[in-house]
Amino acid sequence: MEKEVGNGCSSLAYKLLFSCPFGLSQPQLSAVFDESYDRIPHSDSNLENSISQIWDQRVQKNGSLFNGKKFRYGGYSQKSGDGSKKESYVCLHLGLTDYRTFVGTNLNPSWEKFLVASEDDPTQCQHTSSPLGNGAIVETSDQKIVLLQRSDNVGEFPGHFVFPGGDPEPQEVGIETHEYCKGSKDSELVNKKVSQEMFESIIREVVEEIGVPATSLSDPLFIGISRRVLNVRPAIFFFIKCSLESKEIHQLYSKAQDGYESTQLYTVSMIEVEHMTLKMPGCHQGGFALYKLMVEALKKN
Numbered sequence: 001m002e003k004e005v006g007n008g009c010s011s012l013a014y015k016l017l018f019s020c021p022f023g024l025s026q027p028q029l030s031a032v033f034d035e036s037y038d039r040i041p042h043s044d045s046n047l048e049n050s051i052s053q054i055w056d057q058r059v060q061k062n063g064s065l066f067n068g069k070k071f072r073y074g075g076y077s078q079k080s081g082d083g084s085k086k087e088s089y090v091c092l093h094l095g096l097t098d099y100r101t102f103v104g105t106n107l108n109p110s111w112e113k114f115l116v117a118s119e120d121d122p123t124q125c126q127h128t129s130s131p132l133g134n135g136a137i138v139e140t141s142d143q144k145i146v147l148l149q150r151s152d153n154v155g156e157f158p159g160h161f162v163f164p165g166g167d168p169e170p171q172e173v174g175i176e177t178h179e180y181c182k183g184s185k186d187s188e189l190v191n192k193k194v195s196q197e198m199f200e201s202i203i204r205e206v207v208e209e210i211g212v213p214a215t216s217l218s219d220p221l222f223i224g225i226s227r228r229v230l231n232v233r234p235a236i237f238f239f240i241k242c243s244l245e246s247k248e249i250h251q252l253y254s255k256a257q258d259g260y261e262s263t264q265l266y267t268v269s270m271i272e273v274e275h276m277t278l279k280m281p282g283c284h285q286g287g288f289a290l291y292k293l294m295v296e297a298l299k300k301n
Helices: 045-061 099-104 187-210 246-253 270-279 282-300
Strands: 003-005 014-024 029-033 069-079 089-098 133-139 145-150 221-228 234-241 262-268
Touching: 014 069, 014 089, 014 282, 029 187, 045 099, 069 221, 089 099, 089 187, 133 187, 133 282, 145 187, 145 270, 187 234, 187 246, 221 282, 234 282, 246 262, 262 270, 270 282
Parallel strands: 029 089, 133 234
Antiparallel strands: 003 014, 014 221, 069 089, 133 145, 145 262, 221 234
């Protein structure tokens, strides 16, 4: 299921790679972590060499840049029994990449040259880093949606509105290289840990970015995968209910651990979010589209 919305390579354009309007719980979302889903180097040596050049230029300007490991999005597979919510599940295909390669491919001024002409998304993006991001549509107890305005200190989309989120982290699972899996007696255990990290990481991001306690959050429901058309950055999105009212969340936000990443928190209605999407990165616009599909499905059910 793929649906593209927007104009050309506008930062507002997005593609829905997968939608699950009724949401999937943790047991229903699995992951396969394997080097077969790693990035394939491009045959153009000049293009490949530009990755190091761009990174070196960035480091010279900002010595605090850290080349952390990231999960690489390599597609998904879907299986269902009778079509019921309980029978359906999705398996994420994940490889390993890093921030340096992301900067040198997806954020490369010539990023489009890394793409392959294909209708298949993993094939089209086989030469890009495509680290998997995440985002959460957090709904307050007074039926508002939490949005953040990014600070001017962030590397991408300063000043834009986003949902709380970040990245699942390989280090949280103890992964530094694929040797971690090769040395493991049970690859299923590794895949289970990676799958758990998809859910644990989004709770972590919400807690750190808006300051609410984890105990106030419901178990996340996976609602789909979105990616922006501009530099093909993918992200998985979740729906989370918060037991706190908007007023309480605003009070807690002032002490949020990662508050420096944003300048302001908003708790707004669905209609208000619709207006604010004009200043959202494409992948987050896609996240809101996934949430709207969820709301519509629940109304019909």
